[in-house]
Amino acid sequence: MKPRVLIVDDSQYTVDMLRDILDDEFEIVGETGNGDDAVDLYEELDPDLVVMDLVISGTNGVQATARIKQGDPDAKVLILTSVDNRAKRRQAADAGADDYMKKPFDPEDLVEALHAIEEL
Numbered sequence: 001m002k003p004r005v006l007i008v009d010d011s012q013y014t015v016d017m018l019r020d021i022l023d024d025e026f027e028i029v030g031e032t033g034n035g036d037d038a039v040d041l042y043e044e045l046d047p048d049l050v051v052m053d054l055v056i057s058g059t060n061g062v063q064a065t066a067r068i069k070q071g072d073p074d075a076k077v078l079i080l081t082s083v084d085n086r087a088k089r090r091q092a093a094d095a096g097a098d099d100y101m102k103k104p105f106d107p108e109d110l111v112e113a114l115h116a117i118e119e120l
Helices: 012-022 035-045 061-071 086-095 107-118
Strands: 004-008 027-032 049-052 077-081 099-102
Touching: 004 012, 004 035, 012 027, 012 107, 027 035, 035 049, 035 061, 049 061, 049 107, 061 077, 061 086, 077 107, 086 099, 099 107
Parallel strands: 004 027, 004 049, 049 077, 077 099
Antiparallel strands: none
């Protein structure tokens, strides 16, 4: 059975690209560009993994990650964002993110990172 993934990104281009990259090895169970919806969808869909952007509408990616982890400490979240600085990495880690990857990214690196997180 393929690991189930929730994609949280407000760029439809990125969502479409992620669907193409992940389609062979993962099942995309939901997508949203809103942090509040991400928390609700996580609770509703119970995905194995979340790919979360930091800059999204509603609750930002750090806050959404923290809320997801608060509700399910075993949730597995990879932050995928164009924002790459030490402060944001620390905020993501403090929120409970399992990994942090900068856009643009290598598709193989993303798939490898998701499989590594899945096995944590």
